[in-house]
Amino acid sequence: MQGAILRILALTRKELLAVLKDPRSRMSLLIPPIVQALLFGYAATYDLNHVTYAALDQDHTAASRQLLAGLDGSGVFERVANLQRAADIGTWIDARRALLIVQIDSQFERRLLSGKSADIQLIADGRNSNTAGTAMGYVTSIVQQFNSSWGHDHGWAAPAVQIVTRAWYNPNLETRWFMIPGMIGTLTLIQTLMLTAMSVAREREQGTFDQLLVTPFRPFEIMAGKALPSMVVGAIQATGVLLVAQLWFRIPFAGSYVVLYVGLLLFLLAAVGIGLLVSAVSATMQQAMLYSMLLIMPFSLLSGLTTPLSSMPIAVQYLTAINPLRYAIDITRRVYLEGAGLDLLTADLWPLALLAALTLGASSWMFSHRMQ
Amino acid sequence: MNTQRVAPAASSNTWAMKLRRVRALVIKETRQVVRDPSSIAIGAVLPLILILLFGYGLSLDVKNVPIAVVIEYPGPEAIELAAGFQLSPYFHPTVTRSMPSAQDLLLTHLVDGIVRIPADFSRRVAAGGADVQLIVHGGDANRARIIEGYVQGVVGTWSARLAAQGRSGQAQPVNVQSRLWFNEANDSSYFLVPGLIVLVMTLIGGLLTAMVMAREWERGTLESLLVTPVRSEEILLGKTLPYFALALVGFLLCVLSAKFLFHVPLRGSIWVLLGASMLYVLVALGIGLLISSWVKNQLVASQLTMLATFMPAFMLSGFLFDLRSMPTAVRLITYALPARYYVALLQSVFLAGNVWSVIVPNTLVLAAMAAMLALASRLVMHKTLE
Numbered sequence: 001m002q003g004a005i006l007r008i009l010a011l012t013r014k015e016l017l018a019v020l021k022d023p024r025s026r027m028s029l030l031i032p033p034i035v036q037a038l039l040f041g042y043a044a045t046y047d048l049n050h051v052t053y054a055a056l057d058q059d060h061t062a063a064s065r066q067l068l069a070g071l072d073g074s075g076v077f078e079r080v081a082n083l084q085r086a087a088d089i090g091t092w093i094d095a096r097r098a099l100l101i102v103q104i105d106s107q108f109e110r111r112l113l114s115g116k117s118a119d120i121q122l123i124a125d126g127r128n129s130n131t132a133g134t135a136m137g138y139v140t141s142i143v144q145q146f147n148s149s150w151g152h153d154h155g156w157a158a159p160a161v162q163i164v165t166r167a168w169y170n171p172n173l174e175t176r177w178f179m180i181p182g183m184i185g186t187l188t189l190i191q192t193l194m195l196t197a198m199s200v201a202r203e204r205e206q207g208t209f210d211q212l213l214v215t216p217f218r219p220f221e222i223m224a225g226k227a228l229p230s231m232v233v234g235a236i237q238a239t240g241v242l243l244v245a246q247l248w249f250r251i252p253f254a255g256s257y258v259v260l261y262v263g264l265l266l267f268l269l270a271a272v273g274i275g276l277l278v279s280a281v282s283a284t285m286q287q288a289m290l291y292s293m294l295l296i297m298p299f300s301l302l303s304g305l306t307t308p309l310s311s312m313p314i315a316v317q318y319l320t321a322i323n324p325l326r327y328a329i330d331i332t333r334r335v336y337l338e339g340a341g342l343d344l345l346t347a348d349l350w351p352l353a354l355l356a357a358l359t360l361g362a363s364s365w366m367f368s369h370r371m372q
Numbered sequence: 373m374n375t376q377r378v379a380p381a382a383s384s385n386t387w388a389m390k391l392r393r394v395r396a397l398v399i400k401e402t403r404q405v406v407r408d409p410s411s412i413a414i415g416a417v418l419p420l421i422l423i424l425l426f427g428y429g430l431s432l433d434v435k436n437v438p439i440a441v442v443i444e445y446p447g448p449e450a451i452e453l454a455a456g457f458q459l460s461p462y463f464h465p466t467v468t469r470s471m472p473s474a475q476d477l478l479l480t481h482l483v484d485g486i487v488r489i490p491a492d493f494s495r496r497v498a499a500g501g502a503d504v505q506l507i508v509h510g511g512d513a514n515r516a517r518i519i520e521g522y523v524q525g526v527v528g529t530w531s532a533r534l535a536a537q538g539r540s541g542q543a544q545p546v547n548v549q550s551r552l553w554f555n556e557a558n559d560s561s562y563f564l565v566p567g568l569i570v571l572v573m574t575l576i577g578g579l580l581t582a583m584v585m586a587r588e589w590e591r592g593t594l595e596s597l598l599v600t601p602v603r604s605e606e607i608l609l610g611k612t613l614p615y616f617a618l619a620l621v622g623f624l625l626c627v628l629s630a631k632f633l634f635h636v637p638l639r640g641s642i643w644v645l646l647g648a649s650m651l652y653v654l655v656a657l658g659i660g661l662l663i664s665s666w667v668k669n670q671l672v673a674s675q676l677t678m679l680a681t682f683m684p685a686f687m688l689s690g691f692l693f694d695l696r697s698m699p700t701a702v703r704l705i706t707y708a709l710p711a712r713y714y715v716a717l718l719q720s721v722f723l724a725g726n727v728w729s730v731i732v733p734n735t736l737v738l739a740a741m742a743a744m745l746a747l748a749s750r751l752v753m754h755k756t757l758e
Contacts, residue, residue: 028672032679040687042702046514050696067546093553095729096716099696117543126555127719128563130432130514131694136550137521143548150545158501159544160531161453165520167510168478175513190678198671286583289674290410297422297575297682302429306692307564308515311431319429337511344480 004221011217011225012232015199019229029195033187033237037244040183044306045175051135053100054081054092061109063150067120068102070142077138093125100124100135112150169254169337180245181336182305184238184264185328189271189299192234194292196275199226201288204279219368227272227360234268235261245336254339263331263345266352270324273359280366299325327352393602397610405614414579415618416625419572423626426568427634432560434518436464438483440474443467447494449534453504456530457487462522484509485519497534554639554723565634566718567691569626570711571682573649576622577656578663578681579674580615585664586673604753608746612657619653630722640721644731648721651738652714656681658745659710665752685711713737 020026053071057064071077080098083089092098103121111118122139124132151158170177203209212222242260245251274295282288302316303325309317320326327348334340342349405411441454457465466483468474477483488505496502506523508516535543555562588594597607627645630636638645659681664673687693688702689711695703706712713734720730 028675036679036683039702039705040683042699043687043706044693045697046517046693048694048697052696091729094720094724094727096720112545117545117547119547119549122548122550124550124552126552126558126562127723128690128694129552129555129558129560130563130692132552132555133521133558134514134517136548136552137517139550140521140524140548143546147545154545156545160497160500160534161502161504161527163504163506163520163524163527165506165508165523167508167513167516170510170513170516173510173513173516177510178512191675194675202671285670286410286587289583289670290414293579293674293678294418294421296678298425298429301426301686306686307430307432308434308512311433311435312429316425316429333511 004218007217007221008224008228011221012228015225015229016232019195019233029191029233030236030240032191034240034244036187037180037183037241038248041176041180041244041249044179044183046130046134047173047175048131048134048138049076051077051100051138052080052098053077053102054083054089054098055079056083056086056089056101056103058106059104059108063109063112064104066150067104067143067146070146071102071139074138074142089123093123096125096127098125099132100139102139112154115156176249177251177337178333179305180241180249180251181332182303182329184241184245184332184336185267185325186300186303186305187241188234188237188264188268189325189328190296191237192230192268192271193275193278193296194289195233196226196230196272197278197282197288197292198285199230200276200279201282201285204283205285220364223276223360223364223367227269227276230272230275231265231268234271235264238264238268251336253336255335256339256341259340259342259345260332260335262342263328263335263349263352266349266356267324267328267331269356270352270359273356273363274324276363277359277366280363299323302326303329305329321351322355324352324355390603390606394606394609394613397602397606398613401610401614405618411580411584411615411618414576414583415615416621419576419622420625420629422572422575423565423568423629424633426571427561427565427629430561430564430568432514432564433558434515434522435462437462437485437519437522438464438466439485439487439519440477440483441465441467442471442474442486442488443469444471444489444491445493449494449497450489453489453493453527453530456526460522460526463526478507478509481509484515485523487523498539561634562636562723563719564692565630565636566722567689567715569623569630569718570652570689570691570714571685572626573619573623573652573714574656574681574685574711575678577615577619577653578660578677580619581611581657581660582664582673582677583660583670584615585611585661586668586670589664589668590670605750608661608749608753612654612661615657616650616653619657620650623649623653636722638722639725641726644726645718645721648714648717648731648735648738651735651742652710652717654742655710655738655745658742658749661749662745662752665749681711684709688712689715691715710738710741 019029055068057068072079081092083092089101093101101123103123108118122136124136126132167173200209203212246253275292278291278295279288282291302312302320303323309320309326331345331348334345439457441457443450443454454465454467457463466477471488474486478486485506485508490503490505493502504527506520508519510516532543552558598604631638660677663676663680667673667676688706688709695706695712698706716730717734720727
């Protein structure tokens with residue numbers, strides 16, 4: 001037993017040296033996750049802070065100007081044009097020069113002063129309907145502010161019902177708070193899986209795998225020696241992204257590091273298990289590369305990172321059950337933002353443990369099976 | 373050309389000779405493609421799998437949101453409002469009588485939000501100024517905002533009916549009537565599927581050339597080609613053309629599935645779409661060529677291609693996230709990404725039609741990028757020979 005551990009450690013050391021001694025490959029493992037976390041941390045947000053709009057004000061009264069001033073003063077909307085005719089709407093939207101058109105009809109102020117409701121028309125460029133929907137939501141809330149101040153000044157009755165909203169765990173509804181904790185797993189998965197899949201395939205292609213086999217190492221020990229270094233690299237990458245989230249983006253960490261790393265450990269085990277399985281079925285590096293890519297892409301896109309799992313068709317939701325990243329993202333987010341403990345995370349932890357056991361077991365069987 | 377023809381030694385540089393050599397290379401390369409199923413798998417099968425998987429899997433539409441509706445006192449108004457949530461296709465409400473049990477549901481992620489109708493609701497509706505409390509799980513901010521909008525919709529419809537029946541005071545001063553152009557049904561697959569085509573074509577184009585060229589460098593077969601009279605730009609052309617054709621097959625499969633499986637309307641002309649896409653495929657192939665002639669190692673080349681194409685096209689192209697809201701430094705980076713221009717082109721040609729004010733500038737940028745990449749890969753190849 002002691003001998004086995006010593007042998008595994010020796011192999012791990014050799015593997016880590018092989019990966020880390022070359023400065024180029026050392027850089028290629030450490031820099032990309034951090035740069036991507038920084039870049040995508042800024043880019044990957046559904047929040048809007050710059051919306052271009054054109055006003056078609058056919059009323060030209062104090063009331064219409066007050067409404068538009070509410071938009072201009074919000075800091076989010078930039079008025080790029082004052083249109084004169086409704087016919088111009090098309091050109092501004094089509095050329096993507098304005099995301100929104102706000103149209104105020106000529107009877108606007110007169111209706112309001114006589115105590116009747118008035119409509120404004122909002123036209124949005126639906127080529128990205130999510131962005132358009134968010135922008136329209138911003139306009140609606142600014143119009144509500146206008147309503148309450150106008151109603152107050154001109155003696156309107158208070159609205160029958162008002163909605164008071166509170167968002168738990170993310171009070172200002174910032175996408176970044178949601179996105180960056182999710183990236184801890186995502187940015188780690190790519191290289192952890194590839195590194196494992198490739199390291200065996202490379203030895204096989206270069207013929208050094210046979211040399212390993214004639215050493216006193218048992219198949220299980222070789223496998224563990226291949227798995228451990230990738231997990232170490234993965235843990236370092238995850239820590240890098242975690243540091244970016246806390247020190248650079250200053251997203252408060254609500255949970256416990258122990259819980260987070262327990263989750264990450266299970267995730268890395270599953271990722272490495274999948275990588276070993278890939279290397280067990282592929283004969284060349286090219287095949288290993290192709291298979292890992294074929295897995296990484298659906299894993300990262302269908303993980304709930306950018307689009308919610310609950311919006312996927314039921315069949316696809318079932319398919320994501322074998323996606324380790326799906327559980328890792330849920331764990332990192334819930335530990336990070338909600339401070340969830342292990343008891344609340346069992347629904348994520350046991351599938352990861354199962355995935356790890358299955359993939360590691362299968363690849364270990366395939367290794368020893370192939371070697372005889 | 374005429375002056376060159378004078379010297380017999382330069383006869384290998386006439387256009388006819390060039391064409392013959394390129395043709396021979398294309399034939400050789402095509403045979404290689406046909407005999408090697410892996411590049412056909414990358415070029416034609418992979419795009420189809422990806423577009424199907426992601427086309428069905430990616431969606432930002434929010435429907436059947438599980439929410440808890442807390443009715444603290446079952447007055448007629450409270451029950452009427454709760455019924456509004458039950459009838460809405462956007463919600464799947466669980467009605468409870470107490471706040472703590474609803475909070476447990478939110479804590480365990482069984483619901484995404486709580487609508488609390490307070491005990492004094494009915495009394496205050498009559499007097500004006502009743503409150504409905506909404507607690508959303510803010511984790512996914514985008515989804516939370518959409519849910520908030522839907523709750524406002526349900527409450528708004530209900531209170532408008534109340535006002536119309538004269539059971540409450542005046543309506544509100546200003547109502548917003550919104551219209552979503554190009555996507556009236558507010559279906560997120562309308563913009564996600566064209567964006568996915570960009571993603572798929574970027575990856576396929578880059579991967580095809582990166583893997584193939586890097587393999588030739590590793591095996592040393594490229595050097596043996598280089599000692600023949602074939603010139604380096606002819607090699608590049610001969611390599612690119614078959615993969616160009618293969619990538620176009622993948623592209624056509626994507627467009628067909630967008631139109632017939634995902635029912636995304638194609639409002640612009642198919643020829644504009646094809647022209648722009650051919651340019652973009654050239655750019656993507658060029659990126660792969662450049663990477664592989666630079667690193668000459670399959671492992672590094674494929675990782676670089678993945679890092680340089682897939683993730684940026686996903687995050688920084690405007691396919692999902694609005695470019696105008698990114699910080700200036702990040703936005704400047706996006707100008708260097710070809711995917712950005714192709715996303716703008718595809719979303720316009722698919723959903724808005726032939727908008728020349730979008731098509732012309734974006735196509736010009738793509739053309740310039742293709743030309744620059746071609747030049748750069750020639751230069752890099754020359755350098756590595758010396």
